[in-house]
Amino acid sequence: MRHYLAAILMSLTLAGCMSGENLPTSPRGHTGSVGPESIPAWYSKTPTFYAQFRSAVTVSRPSYTSGPFGLRRMSSTMILTSTGEPDHCSVYFCEGMVDPRDPCDPRWCLPPLWPWTPVLGKIEPQGFEFEVPVVQQLWSDTRIGYSHATETGCGPIGIAINGVALFDQHDAEGEDAATESVHFDTFNGHPTPDGIYHYHTNPIYLTVIGLPDGDPTADPARLVGVMLDGIPLYGPADCDGSTPVLERFFHGHYGPTPDDPSGRTWHYHVTLEAPYFVGRYKGKVLGKCLNTVGGLTTEISPNTPEDCDW
Numbered sequence: 296m297r298h299y300l301a302a303i304l305m306s307l308t309l310a311g312c313m314s315g316e317n318l319p320t321s322p323r324g325h326t327g328s329v330g331p332e333s334i335p336a337w338y339s340k341t342p343t344f345y346a347q348f349r350s351a352v353t354v355s356r357p358s359y360t361s362g363p364f365g366l367r368r369m370s371s372t373m374i375l376t377s378t379g380e381p382d383h384c385s386v387y388f389c390e391g392m393v394d395p396r397d398p399c400d401p402r403w404c405l406p407p408l409w410p411w412t413p414v415l416g417k418i419e420p421q422g423f424e425f426e427v428p429v430v431q432q433l434w435s436d437t438r439i440g441y442s443h444a445t446e447t448g449c450g451p452i453g454i455a456i457n458g459v460a461l462f463d464q465h466d467a468e469g470e471d472a473a474t475e476s477v478h479f480d481t482f483n484g485h486p487t488p489d490g491i492y493h494y495h496t497n498p499i500y501l502t503v504i505g506l507p508d509g510d511p512t513a514d515p516a517r518l519v520g521v522m523l524d525g526i527p528l529y530g531p532a533d534c535d536g537s538t539p540v541l542e543r544f545f546h547g548h549y550g551p552t553p554d555d556p557s558g559r560t561w562h563y564h565v566t567l568e569a570p571y572f573v574g575r576y577k578g579k580v581l582g583k584c585l586n587t588v589g590g591l592t593t594e595i596s597p598n599t600p601e602d603c604d605w
């Protein structure tokens with residue numbers, strides 16, 4: 296991992312996207328109240344926003360739902376489906392100790408500390424169906440707001456634009472997942488015992504410019520994914536290349552993004568320190584994640600306890 300540090304720092308200075316100079320960072324203000332606060336500006340631009348999810352993700356919107364008296368109205372959710380497999384190489388497409396002279400899969404690549412690290416687990420295709428709200432109610436960044444907000448739990452807390460599940464900062468024992476980083480592959484991911492490939496920390500394939508086998512469109516300020524509360528997650532930099540100043544409790548802020556230069560979209564940021572993605576869910580979690588494997592569907596609720604097998 297160490298050899299990527301220089302690349303990460305360098306790429307932070309190269310960040311660039313549409314600027315939103317001199318725009319307020321919190322145009323709607325914080326009243327300290329608990330409850331509805333804002334409708335993100337990108338609500339009106341969802342086709343453009345969701346177009347950034349790649350072919351690994353199918354985005355659909357149940358355009359109309361049945362209402363009372365036979366009325367039909369627009370659904371307030373988007374559905375993203377994915378097999379959860381990364382669109383980049385990973386040693387976890389193989390199994391056991393891997394002989395580098397005989398790669399078992401063209402997507403194969405080395406873990407950072409090979410050959411001292413055994414390969415634990417294997418990526419298995421999943422049947423994810425993330426349902427996320429397009430309109431949020433946001434908690435204020437106060438202790439009261441925080442106490443109302445939903446904690447992240449084990450399992451997927453969001454989905455990256457390349458279809459990979461985003462997990463929170465804890466490993467299966469509730470410890471900082473960075474302690475597992477010796478088992479992360481080249482791009483900071485690894486699978487659960489059930490084969491669910493996921494990122495806990497900076498998804499460098501998407502955010503660091505110029506990595507070997509990396510994404511040619513990688514950018515530290517880009518959209519990384521969307522969380523179960525429907526709020527977008529961006530890379531470690533803001534549009535002007537600066538490191539964002541985040542709200543104390545929730546790990547995000549108002550400010551310009553490549554998708555909304557007006558600064559009216561509250562959003563999370565990837566950070567290089569825990570909690571990496573989300574403090575608690577800033578938005579009311581109206582969505583859910585279903586996973587269907589082998590004909591069996593399980594629902595991953597937003598606050599699944601940490602003491603699970605992952």
Ligand SMILES: [Zn+2]
Pocket residue numbers: 462466472475485486487493495605
């Ligand atoms: Zn993990």
Ligand SMILES: [Zn+2]
Pocket residue numbers: 529532533539548549550551562564
């Ligand atoms: Zn930002």
